[in-house]
Amino acid sequence: MSKYEILNTILSGLAILASVVSLSRSKKTSEKLIELENIHAELSQTQLAKIAEDKANSKKADLRISLQKHDGSYKFYIENLGPAKAENIYFNLRQGDFSNPIIGSEYSEKIPYEILNPGDYFTMHAVIALGGGYPSFPITLRWDNEDQSRSTKDFQVSL
Incomplete structure (x- = not known):
């Protein structure tokens, strides 16, 4: 090569x-x-x-509930923190070992609450006897959303 x-x-x-x-x-x-x-x-x-x-x-409401003392009386505050309105809001105390703090006539007038816009709230008076300490209430909120769906949320509410 x-x-x-x-x-x-x-x-x-x-x-x-x-x-x-x-x-x-x-x-x-x-x-x-x-x-x-x-x-x-x-x-x-x-x-x-x-x-x-x-x-x-964006078409669903986000409801919350709290129990607050205001001007010497107790009230349940139901508020809408979501981006959409809530309609036909139902407020129910679940069965428990407690006395019912809701005033029947006010409940009949307000529930179902027709429309709760974003950022708004409504109140319901509560009659609470504090002899045995601060009570806690199991509450269920149910409402209809703008997208025609129904939401349910359970809360344990106390002072």
Whole structure:
């Protein structure tokens, strides 16, 4: 073999080696790219689910209840902290070992409470005897949302 043939063979071998190394690196890069695309797809799905959940929640009220002393008397405060109005609000004391603090005539007048807009509240008087300490009341609120769904929330309310 002549010098040129040997040099040509060496150069061809180096070219093959460079091609193999390049192909190997290209494969690794491609695998990483596919992995990143999968992560991006998962993130996109999570974002879409969050957007759908936020959209659904934008049509729902979030009611809360508390018992507070105001001007010497006790009142249940029912407030809407959600972004949508609540309609047909029902207020029920669940069965328990306590006397009913709700004034029957006021309950009949106000419940179901027709519409409670976001940020608004309404009150109901409570007659509480504190002889045995501070009582706690199991209360259920039920209401209709703007999206025509019905929500129910249970609370344990005390002073």
